[in-house]
Amino acid sequence: QVRLVESGGGSVQIGGPLRLSCKISGAIYSTYRVAWFRQAPEKEREAVAVMFDLGTTHYADFVKGRFTISQDGNQKSVNLEMNNLKPEDTATYYCAVDFKGNTRFNWRDRRAYQHWGKGTQVTVSS
Numbered sequence: 001q002v003r004l005v006e007s008g009g010g011s012v013q014i015g016g017p018l019r020l021s022c023k024i025s026g027a028i029y030s031t032y033r034v035a036w037f038r039q040a041p042e043k044e045r046e047a048v049a050v051m052f053d054l055g056t057t058h059y060a061d062f063v064k065g066r067f068t069i070s071q072d073g074n075q076k077s078v079n080l081e082m083n084n085l086k087p088e089d090t091a092t093y094y095c096a097v098d099f100k101g102n103t104r105f106n107w108r109d110r111r112a113y114q115h116w117g118k119g120t121q122v123t124v125s126s
Contacts (some may be wrong), residue, residue, distance in 0.1 A: 002026045002115045004095050009120030012085055016124075020080040022095030022117055027075070032101040034071060034078045035113065038091035038122075045094070047108035049080060058107055062088075085124045092119040 008020040020036070035050040049059045049069040057069055068081040078095055096113035105112035 002097070002099075004097060004115055004117035006093060006095055006117045006120040009093060009122045011123045011125065014085065014087060014124060014126050016085055017081070017083045018085060018122060020082065020093055020095075020120060020122070022078045022080075024076055024078070024095075024097060027097075027099070029099045031075050031097050031099055033098045033107060033112070034075075035096050035098075035107060036069060036078075036080045037094045037096060037110070038089075039094070039119075040088075040091040043091075045110060047110075048093070050107040051078065060108075082122075085122075087124050087126075090122060090124050092121050094119045 003025045005023045012018050033050050033052045036048040037045050038048050039045040047060055048063055049067055051057050051069045051071050066084045071078045095117045097115045098113045102112045
């Protein structure tokens with residue numbers, strides 16, 4: 001059974017860094033793409049960043065230049081390095097994995113992903 005567990009969340013001051021990790025276990029197949037989403041209170045879950053199996057990455061405009069997604073070579077862990085954090089980055093962050101290669105869904109579409117973690121909270125304040 002595939003399991004995703006996020007870690008690294010916490011409270012940080014405006015402008016500070018934080019590094020999130022997502023451990024992937026139970027996977028039989030290689031990941032086609034792995035992504036980070038976030039959801040703030042009373043807002044819809046939104047895509048933050050994605051990494052495809054060949055290493056291509058994409059970012060939401062609101063994190064470009066500040067966040068970096070990376071994955072361990074064995075595909076057992078995906079990380080999100082976050083810098084220059086802003087109050088609007090406050091949210092619960094989720095990792096998600098697409099093993100099937102649901103190419104009919106854009107990387108920003110939650111329907112592309114079959115497995116999700118339970119999330120880790122990030123709070124940015126002064």
